[in-house]
Amino acid sequence: MVQISLPKNSKIQKGKYFKDKTGSKNIRKVNIYRWDPSTSENPRIDTYEVDMDNCPSKVLDILNKIKNEIDPTIAYRRSCAHGVCGSCAMNMDGKNGLACTKSHAEIKGEINIYPLPHLKVLKDLIGDLSTLYKQYDSIKPWLKNSKNLGDAENLQSKEDRAKLDGLYECIMCACCSTSCPSYWWNGDKYLGPAVLLQAYRWIIDSRDEDRKERLKKVADELKLYRCHTIMNCTNACPKGLNPAKAIASIKKMLATS
């Protein structure tokens, strides 16, 4: 269901202001979405003054600095800090991305950081992705092959292997799915770009024997065709992949098979 405005309990209030204590002349204001599950208060935006003279280049560095030096209560996911694990996916400056690869110099003015859009918030910048993981599970993201090869390798031609380029690199950070308006309004039924790109990754794999069944499963008005090529997914992908194209390829396969 399309719901433009936020429900009552999600309306954002003005939060606390953390003034700089270092006396630095190079200050940036960072506005961060906060919500504490242990209270019954609405989410709020806290503003932090951050000393940029002693801060490395990425948005994640700012968050680490705030957590270490200003306010240890702030919660966010992070792990590898090198754009590989996908944990620190969030909405920065109005666009989804990985905090560890997003340079704060690219952002003009105050830095606004929100959780990934249209998710149930667990705490601060942490959104609940369990629906997305369930959907990922539903496409059976593993190779289905009945050949008994023993110890031999399951070989693939160079051309067939090349078909997986631009698909296998996906780290499932959910930047694309949570940037998609269709996924916002129909996230319970529509699979969303991340899961559909993964579905295509197995459909197009020459070693997989379940192509027909996989195609039949995604060929659904809501699961697949809620994609209206808005292109927010491709705009958001921090790995430079193209989920919109993958979805179009599935549609094309269905139309021509």
Next chain:
Amino acid sequence: MKNDNPISPHIQVYNWHISSLVSISHRITGVINYLLLIFTCFWVISLTFGSESYQYFKIFSESIVGKFFVIGFIWSYIFQILSEIRHWFWDMGYGFELRTTKITGVVVILGSFILTIVLYLFSGVVI
């Protein structure tokens, strides 16, 4: 999980891109065009009943409100057609690169305005 967890802000904070702007406009003009079919019906009816009845339509279309209506009508149709052509290419699997979508998006937006002006001026000459 508790059901009273808040929902993170979405459309309130997400930046507009050219592609998303064209996409929502495609939808809106689609609905407008559908409703404007009624207007087209009146136009055709007024024609079939001869010049006298067409005078009413002419008076309306030459008033300020009418002009706004007609120009809006032309723009809405042209936008829909151009955007639909973009969708055809997508359906065939072309034009998904980010740069291409940006360029084609701008072409649709600018093209719709330019063609509207051209068509309106041209129709003025004909009528």
